[in-house]
Amino acid sequence: MxxxxxxxxxxxxxxxxxxxxxxxxxxxxxxxxxxxxxxxxxxxxxxxxxxxxxxxxxxxxxxxxxxxxxxxxxxxxxxxxxxxxxxxxxxxxxxxxxxxxxxxxxxxxxxxxxxxxxxxxxxxxxxxxxxxxxxxRATPEAVPLEALRGVLGTRFLPPELRERMRHGVARIGEVLSGQHCAGREYPDIVLGRQQFALFWRTLPWDHVPGALLVQEAGGVARRLDGGPYDPCDGRKGLLVAANERIWTVVHDALMNGG
CATH class of the missing domain: 3.30.540.10 (Fructose-1,6-Bisphosphatase, subunit A, domain 1)
Known part of the structure; x- marks a missing residue:
């Protein structure tokens, strides 16, 4: 390389x-x-x-x-x-x-x-x-929603999903538009520069390398329904977080407005 x-x-x-x-x-x-x-x-x-x-x-x-x-x-x-x-x-x-x-x-x-x-x-x-x-190792600590910093890639989000997430997005501490490089977003989660990232398009070359990196560092990479990320299934939507608790609080805020 x-x-x-x-x-x-x-x-x-x-x-x-x-x-x-x-x-x-x-x-x-x-x-x-x-x-x-x-x-x-x-x-x-x-x-x-x-x-x-x-x-x-x-x-x-x-x-x-x-x-x-x-x-x-x-x-x-x-x-x-x-x-x-x-x-x-x-x-x-x-x-x-x-x-x-x-x-x-x-x-x-x-x-x-x-x-x-x-x-x-x-x-x-x-x-x-x-x-x-x-x-x-990614941080094992729980972080309050209002203190979280992370990426929400909205470019490809369906309008109805973007609207559904609107209330929860407003409650997150800092929402970033992203760096247009998954090869930087994933390491940044591991290194604590941000705590989560949500992607809609989940092409294998963009996400398979980083998903393993985050998971082996103690983080979580799952589909929006909570299922595992499988690059063969063709589905869209992936939420990545530094740990289980952060994944849950971000998911609840974005998907349920909680």
Missing amino acids: RRVAETAILPVFRKLGESDVLEKAPGEVVTVADREAEKILESELRRLLPGSQVVGEEGVAADPGVLDRLADSRPVWIVDPLDGTANFAAGREPFAVMVALRRAGVTEASWILDPVADSLAVARAGAGARIGGEAV
Whole structure:
């Protein structure tokens, strides 16, 4: 991941030309760095684990059928070659490189690299989480609703759900619009810079790596109905929190106005 950052991403940061940034969908851009980084990662990850498959953001954009690999019995790498592309294309931070390894429907490990800070977050199922080589734990403390700080991604929320949440949102201490980079939002929960984040779109490359990181650090990542986050089920809505008590109080406020 560091080699990809050094060769495909950082050399063009703040040096992209007009032809280096394309709109792949309304309101969503892709850069030459995204495509080159994914190409390199796919080749190297397959070599690292022979017989494995890759589900990458740009690969799925080109062929949605690639998503079917998530249900395959073979090991699968989930790759976001450049999370926070809009930030990167605008010449600003944060952005990240994210990879996760799943086997038989279980996420075994994940890695989130901040290329600028050269900070790597690593999580392994059942073995905890580390950021910058140091073991990390999210706060185990209960925090009153009025003292909580977190992200509410409203861009893709259905209008009726946004209205339902309106009363509860007003009671939360500080509601942030987000940094447009899941690769920063998840580590920030673990590090205590914020206590929760709610996302509506839950694409595998955006959320599988971070969900494992938070869970291995003692946090919670669940669907809005309380069920587990399964990237294969296609559902939307994900609430992530530093611990069970924070998840419950935020969920109650947003979904029930409590």
